[in-house]
Amino acid sequence: MPGPIFDLSNPKEDRWLFRTANRLHIPTREGVIRRSLLFRSGEPVSVRLIEETERLLRSNRYLYDVEIRPVALRDGVVDLEVHTRDTWSLDPGLSAGRSGGATTGGFKLREYNILGTGTSIAVGRSKDVDRTSTEFEFSNTRAFGTWASFSYAHASSSDGNRNAVSLVRPFYALDARWTAGVVSLKDDRIDSVYNAGNVVSQYRRGERRTEVFGGGSAGLRDGWVQRYTLGLRQLEDAYAAEPGLVPPASLPASEKLVLPFVRYELIEDRFERETNRNLIGRPEFFALGLAATLEVGRASMVLGSARDPWLYSGS
Numbered sequence: 001m002p003g004p005i006f007d008l009s010n011p012k013e014d015r016w017l018f019r020t021a022n023r024l025h026i027p028t029r030e031g032v033i034r035r036s037l038l039f040r041s042g043e044p045v046s047v048r049l050i051e052e053t054e055r056l057l058r059s060n061r062y063l064y065d066v067e068i069r070p071v072a073l074r075d076g077v078v079d080l081e082v083h084t085r086d087t088w089s090l091d092p093g094l095s096a097g098r099s100g101g102a103t104t105g106g107f108k109l110r111e112y113n114i115l116g117t118g119t120s121i122a123v124g125r126s127k128d129v130d131r132t133s134t135e136f137e138f139s140n141t142r143a144f145g146t147w148a149s150f151s152y153a154h155a156s157s158s159d160g161n162r163n164a165v166s167l168v169r170p171f172y173a174l175d176a177r178w179t180a181g182v183v184s185l186k187d188d189r190i191d192s193v194y195n196a197g198n199v200v201s202q203y204r205r206g207e208r209r210t211e212v213f214g215g216g217s218a219g220l221r222d223g224w225v226q227r228y229t230l231g232l233r234q235l236e237d238a239y240a241a242e243p244g245l246v247p248p249a250s251l252p253a254s255e256k257l258v259l260p261f262v263r264y265e266l267i268e269d270r271f272e273r274e275t276n277r278n279l280i281g282r283p284e285f286f287a288l289g290l291a292a293t294l295e296v297g298r299a300s301m302v303l304g305s306a307r308d309p310w311l312y313s314g315s
Helices: 016-024 030-035 047-058
Strands: 063-074 077-086 090-099 100-113 119-127 134-140 149-157 158-167 177-194 200-222 224-240 255-268 271-275 283-287 290-296 312-314
Touching: 047 063, 047 271, 047 283, 255 312
Parallel strands: none
Antiparallel strands: 063 077, 090 100, 100 119, 119 134, 134 149, 149 158, 158 177, 177 200, 200 224, 224 255, 255 290, 271 283, 290 312
């Protein structure tokens, strides 16, 4: 049951400014909250599952408060009510500065919950010493009414363009059993070489990143989660002289790597609920257990790589 930003039954919040904010704000749709629950009518439920559902709901930028409470219990069947309270989701930003004789600045307007759908949209324009860009972003963590997350970002700049798109069905909960996705990034821009704050040469750089992956897990077992993911990643960096610009004495070497990879994750189900830690009057969940990730990949010349190094990362 989604609620407004301000509770007008509270005399401290029954003010004209707060009443105006409630009228301007479109509340989160009930279906958006319902699709984010980890339990369904007729399914077994536990305290752990209810607490994890609360954690997931509270991670949404557009929700101020979440309360899941039992209202009836009979013959082993419990009736639950889910109450949420919205927060102001329109986030404007403005910046300006001047350093070394160059002016920088820009603006960005982001709405985290457009029309109450849980969809985030942002538009902006920025200027720095290298380029002027107009940006657009779109994302929805529950795309098409599923657990899939979709995002798209585009930047049109004075020296090129940047596009990024992803469609990922993540391990959305500790007991989630599979993940799959595709991620793509394409960036084309002019990079500069500076000396004493002055541009002495410039060149064009093209960056490509593409990844497809899928993985599985046995879910939560005795307080621990193990996850395994296999994927294929392509990394490509291309450098070239730009007509009309002074090129550097030597360009970086262009490189293309295509590598299969495997990722292992180990997560401990250990969270603590605190209030007034980072946010005033709002409960927050902190992960106190172990969360470890190890990823290993090997580029292959057979797949089109320029060389065949090992690539690895861990945390």
